Amino acid sequence: MTGILLNHRAEGPVSAPPLLLGPSLGTSYALWDKVAPELSAAHRVVRWDLPGHGGSAPGLIGPGATVGDLAELVLALADALGIERFGYAGVSLGGAVGLHLAVHHPERVSSLAVICSSAHFNGARPWEERAALVRREGLAGLAKGADARWFTPGFTVPRLVRDHRDADPEAYAACCDALAAFDLRERLAEIEAPTLLVAGREDPATPPGHLRQIADAVPGAALVEIPGASHLAPAQCPEAVLTALRAHFDGDARRGTEVRRAVLGDAHVDRAQARQTPFTARFQDFISRYAWGEIWTDPTLSRRERSMITLTALVAHGHHDELAMHVRAARRNGLTPEEIGAVLLQTAVYCGVPAANSAFATAQRVLEEEGVPGRPDPG
Incomplete structure (x- = not known):
């Protein structure tokens, strides 16, 4: 499907520093609904959908897909929008895409935030089994357990659960294939972009230890843990995520404030x-x-x-x-x-x-x- 881009939404001034936002498996760019509009005050925010999720075409990937394949789709989107170098933040699978970009395309990534994600996802077998289940039975049954995987008890975001249920099963399974094959632990030390890791303390899918492993391996990386947050922290604790991302990405504003104080007092x-x-x-x-x-x-x-x-x-x-x-x-x-x-x-x-x-x-x-x-x- 050459020439077809990931579905996306752009917000903020075209002249502002670009910031790409990646989603978690089973969600759409609606995952960023409570964060992206605020970030767009200082950035050209572009949030995108995984293949077969939200508005993205399912045929953009197929069986045996890799995180590298998804990263190439993100780069194609950036190229089409005229974005050469960008900040990047991603959740779970979207975070894995960010790690891949920072390792394999360092010239494109100016700054990186990895949220509720990992450099590996507990081996291939669980994802191979999930991919087989989805190809066999579809997503309705799996979507019923989304709240337990994504949020702490009593919390939900109906739009995201609906996005999970409505995703294309074949594309979802291909994303599972990508997670099954992903392991970047041996190359984390190569990442040069300023890196922030954000962990949800109640996250059962990628516990804080996974983010801590990345923070320990990436030179100069910082780690923030959000109390009360599970796997989809931008949806459950948007204020805390927004605070962390602003502190990490708004370098021009920080530098500007320092100069403003030096000149004006x-x-x-x-x-x-x-x-x-x-x-x-x-x-x-x-x-x-x-x-x-x-x-x-x-x-x-x-x-x-x-x-x-x-x-x-x-x-x-x-x-x-x-x-x-x-x-x-x-x-x-x-x-x-x-x-x-x-x-x-x-x-x-x-x-x-x-x-x-x-x-x-x-x-x-x-x-x-x-x-x-x-x-x-x-x-």
């Missing part, structure tokens, strides 16, 4: 974060990730030069509150009062004398507040 950033609400959270993330995490960290211009450009732009648009803040920032970035005055005098030529007059008054007030005599107000 801790007090300003602390006030901005204290005022943050759910309504403004995405805007604050945008500022941290793009303005401070990408633009202000670009080494092409020094921070001194960026301060001069910023002062000019703020004068031109009459943003006096922002101007006061960036006069302080300019001092932190090494500009002297004389240099600040020279920048403002330049704005008088190109932005107009009234705009520069107001800017000089603002700058003089700020400099005097800091105990530095300001340049005389030219007005």
